[in-house]
Amino acid sequence: MRKALALSLLAIFLGGCASNPADRDISGTWINQVAIDAAAKGGPLREALQAYGPNLEWDINTKAGQARYTNGFENVDGKLLGEKSGAWKIDFYGGSASELSRDGKRLLQVANDSEPEQVFHPAQGTVPEGAPIGASFERALYSAYMGGSWKVVNGPGEGNTVQFQADGQVSGLPGSDRYALCLAGDCASMSGGNDNIWLQQNGQGNTWIFARKGKQLEIFQTINTAQADEMPSFTPGNRQWLLEKQ
Structure with missing residues (x-):
């Protein structure tokens, strides 16, 4: 009886860990490390960015309901609508939308009619206070490529x-x-x-x-x-x- 109770409690504990909201939180700065790694092999830069982009960096604050990204040319602000079944929907002014989900230490941008699936990783290091979005990607790229x-x-x-x-x-x-x-x-x-x-x-x-x-x-x-x-x-x-x- 005690053994059965212990197993039941363990199952509840593990289940609670598996559904921990923190495991699905996408707050933070995420960079397109896949594109950086491709460029770092020593080939043409534009080819690497086009193959694994077009987006280079996401900056997300789930508590404030804010999400923005840059593709190296445009900086786009969006509204985070919330999380459902592990997916976060972002609404952009003008009617377009994106969907993000967290897979361990990766952030996945779901493919849609205008963009392919893209993969992002947490930005490492720091950038100067007040630096524009994209600075984390740029620094990581410059270090790896140059x-x-x-x-x-x-x-x-x-x-x-x-x-x-x-x-x-x-x-x-x-x-x-x-x-x-x-x-x-x-x-x-x-x-x-x-x-x-x-x-x-x-x-x-x-x-x-x-x-x-x-x-x-x-x-x-x-x-x-x-x-x-x-x-x-x-x-x-x-x-x-x-x-x-x-």
Whole structure:
């Protein structure tokens, strides 16, 4: 009798754990780590983002009923309608909606008519207070894709060691102290499918096209083929630098 009672109590306890609301709570910042891991293999950045995106980061506060996401171009705010059977529905202004669910340490965005299923993981580390949505994804991507030490094999500063920091700082690359990778939007449209990077020094900079092949990174000057009254259309010009990851 005592053994049966103990088993019954154990079953109730385990059942309570399995249905713990905390296991389904989706509050926090979630980033598209799958896209970052794909890019970190050393291929084209745009291909990785398009294959596993388009969304890059979710920021969710279930207590306040707020959910927002960014795809690198748009920042979209939505209203969290609540959780039912493990799924959370988000309503966006304009009539569109998304559905999210938690699978252990993963956040799943359910596929719909306009977007495929996407997978997100909790953001690691911190970003400066007041940083815009997408900053956690950006820092993780910069660290994985551009991190480490690079050597200038050919171009200005040949022999220099170049380091791209997660916060957008760069050292060792002549004429540059900051950089930004193009993730989506106009900067991507203007480059005709090529990856591009913004390099600047003392607040002044330019767009460059780059090509990543494993441990090699080529950075090219840009040629604008558009007319003066048209949106810029960049194609690769002369190669400025060839970097090799150490």
